[in-house]
Amino acid sequence: MQKLRVLIADDHSIVREGARQLLDAQPDMVVVGLSNCGEEALQHAREHRPDVIVLDISMPDFNGLDLLSLLKRASPLSKVVILSVHQEPMLVRQALASGARGYIVKTAPVSVLIDAIRTICAGDTFISSQIDIARLDELRLSGSQTSATNPYDLLTEREQQVFRLVVQGKTSHQIAELLCLSGRTIEKHRATVLHKLGVKDTVEMVKWAVRLGVISIDE
Known part of the structure; x- marks a missing residue:
């Protein structure tokens, strides 16, 4: 066998x-x-x-x-x-x-x-x-009915990568090195993520992520 x-x-x-x-x-x-x-x-x-x-x-x-x-x-x-x-x-x-x-x-x-x-x-x-x-x-059903139910689902795969690294405490420079992108590109992605999620800064981004379970509070 x-x-x-x-x-x-x-x-x-x-x-x-x-x-x-x-x-x-x-x-x-x-x-x-x-x-x-x-x-x-x-x-x-x-x-x-x-x-x-x-x-x-x-x-x-x-x-x-x-x-x-x-x-x-x-x-x-x-x-x-x-x-x-x-x-x-x-x-x-x-x-x-x-x-x-x-x-x-x-x-x-x-x-x-x-x-x-x-x-x-x-x-x-x-x-x-x-x-x-x-x-x-419930999450699966809501996701199949509309991608807009959860704003996180509106992010592209790259924006989700940037988002997760930001809420983990990584700087734009560190994210750029990890993803092999320029610092300017990372800043553009960060701005787009803030806009799509409807938050003003990184602190609100982290609170949003914890509240919806995208990350754990002890991650």
Whole structure:
């Protein structure tokens, strides 16, 4: 029987090693790579082309949703399951919309990771029981009815990247380096984001993001 090849990307060594031992003990799984940052995850994804990528949504060098998009481009056939301490339905919705096939809260029992991997490899979606499924369904429904329900959905993919980096505390110079863009371009994106969201400054942007669950208050 061909084993499911899994890449684990998490910046906490205890989580990585614990997940590796758990998955390697399964008769149908083998861990092909351990990554402690986004750059390493991208390198391992290109090198190993795993069946499944277990991805911590809070990596030190990348926003998790941005990294998710890059991983999908680096290894298109890999299925991604998000591992996170955050359980806000808005964040779960964004992860699924960005290409994730599963979302696990880190407080879930360890056996849930095994179930999630097998579920998504069978073609289904897996969501932790800690997630408010009713609220998630409401967000999905509202998103399908109109893209204007949530102003965040009016932002382009690049504007969403800039927005998430801004509310994480990154400066325009840092964002420009991360996204390989000019400082002037980043400033234009920031101004557009402020206008589309109807906020005046970065402080209001952060408050807006926390209120709607785009980021967690402790992120």
